[in-house]
Amino acid sequence: ALRARDLGIPFDGEPGPLNAITDVTGVLVGHSTLIKGTGKRVVGEGPVRTGVTAVLPRGRDLSRMVAAGRAVINGTGEMTGSWLIDETGYFGGPVMLTGTTSVGMVHHATARWLRDRLPPSQWIAGLIPVVTETLDSHLNDVWGFHVQAEHVFHALDSAQGGTVAEGNVGGGTGMIAFAFKGGIGTASRRVPIGESSYTVGVLLQANHGKREDLLIAGVPVGREIGDLMPTRAQAAADKNSLVIILATDAPLTATQLRRLARRAALGVGRGGSIGGYMSGELALAFSTGNTVAIGQQQQTLTSPTAWHGEALNGLFKAAVQATEEALVNSLVAAETMTGADGLTVFELPEARLQSVLKRYNRLS
Numbered sequence: 001a002l003r004a005r006d007l008g009i010p011f012d013g014e015p016g017p018l019n020a021i022t023d024v025t026g027v028l029v030g031h032s033t034l035i036k037g038t039g040k041r042v043v044g045e046g047p048v049r050t051g052v053t054a055v056l057p058r059g060r061d062l063s064r065m066v067a068a069g070r071a072v073i074n075g076t077g078e079m080t081g082s083w084l085i086d087e088t089g090y091f092g093g094p095v096m097l098t099g100t101t102s103v104g105m106v107h108h109a110t111a112r113w114l115r116d117r118l119p120p121s122q123w124i125a126g127l128i129p130v131v132t133e134t135l136d137s138h139l140n141d142v143w144g145f146h147v148q149a150e151h152v153f154h155a156l157d158s159a160q161g162g163t164v165a166e167g168n169v170g171g172g173t174g175m176i177a178f179a180f181k182g183g184i185g186t187a188s189r190r191v192p193i194g195e196s197s198y199t200v201g202v203l204l205q206a207n208h209g210k211r212e213d214l215l216i217a218g219v220p221v222g223r224e225i226g227d228l229m230p231t232r233a234q235a236a237a238d239k240n241s242l243v244i245i246l247a248t249d250a251p252l253t254a255t256q257l258r259r260l261a262r263r264a265a266l267g268v269g270r271g272g273s274i275g276g277y278m279s280g281e282l283a284l285a286f287s288t289g290n291t292v293a294i295g296q297q298q299q300t301l302t303s304p305t306a307w308h309g310e311a312l313n314g315l316f317k318a319a320v321q322a323t324e325e326a327l328v329n330s331l332v333a334a335e336t337m338t339g340a341d342g343l344t345v346f347e348l349p350e351a352r353l354q355s356v357l358k359r360y361n362r363l364s
């Protein structure tokens with residue numbers, strides 16, 4: 001499928017081969033997409049426009065935990081496991097992204113999935129899985145609680161490397177961003193440091209932003225494309241929720257990963273969001289290069305690399321650039337969708353986007 005760069009949208013920095021979070025060696029991504037029914041919303045029946053996305057930091061090797069750090073851009077949201085991550089600086093198991101009302105089910109099913117795949121001595125690692133959310137309340141029958149354990153198991157079991165599906169998939173299925181169809185987006189950047197080179201990858205679930213605020217390549221696209229609004233004004237109202245997962249193979253400490261996660265905010269800012277009052281804008285960064293075996297009494301993960309300022313700046317810049325591009329990729333990949341009560345949310349019109357960027361001399 002065409003992605004933002006294919007349309008000629010200019011981005012700085014060098015992406016990895018896939019320009020996806022899976023460019024960070026070992027990271028796998030799986031989706032479970034639930035699309036069922038049309039017409040009037042009948043709670044418990046549908047229409048269903050929701051799902052689950054799984055990010056496995058170290059693929060199917062669940063024996064080690066990864067160093068991690070979080071950043072809260074605006075805290076009206078949920079990311080389970082946060083207290084443990086803040087306290088210890090690492091977590092075990094996958095990162096799950098879903099709709100707000102499915103957090104409990106995804107948490108429950110993920111803990112069971114881990115129990116069934118870890119030796120009993122390591123079950124403890126699955127006690128508090130990381131699950132984060134945005135609210136798919138307009139297109140989806142959120143109060144129907146349609147996500148079930150088998151959907152969670154499917155996202156986890158089907159997780160794979162390679163190209164990552166974007167837009168109306170997994171946790172992004174029913175999401176709306178900048179009053180266009182939103183959803184899952186991903187991107188990556190390569191960071192040469194000395195004679196080594198590292199990768200920063202991003203996967204996000206975009207459900208945020210007001211149309212008039214949308215910026216793409218610095219161009220006020222939201223103000224230039226004022227039509228194609230959702231067929232129900234309320235669906236375009238207080239939209240502002242976005243969860244961002246950053247991965248890197250750079251062996252950073254929890255403190256450095258917190259700093260990296262905070263840079264996602266600067267990438268979000270390049271997309272025009274102002275972090276609305278009910279915005280759950282949460283970021284989590286983890287390192288596949290700094291891990292600890294489950295059960296090992298090691299309480300702090302130090303980095304085997306002494307990072308000098310310029311090196312950290314390279315990683316920070318990569319986080320900003322990859323977040324910005326993952327956001328645009330989510331909008332480019334998303335497709336027009338009709339959901340609950342016949343609400344239609346339109347995809348970002350690519351040809352019109354290109355002509356707007358051309359008018360601003362921002363089409364490469």
Ligand SMILES: CC1(C)S[C@@H]([C@H](NC(=O)[C@H](N)c2ccccc2)C(=O)O)N[C@H]1C(=O)O
Nearest residue numbers: 076077100134135207238239240241278280
């Ligand atoms: C219902 C709303 C006012 S909350 C907002 C929604 N916020 C979130 O997704 C937050 N994580 C969240 C915060 C608090 C409870 C549940 C979810 C979003 O940005 O889409 N959308 C508005 C709306 O649709 O009118």
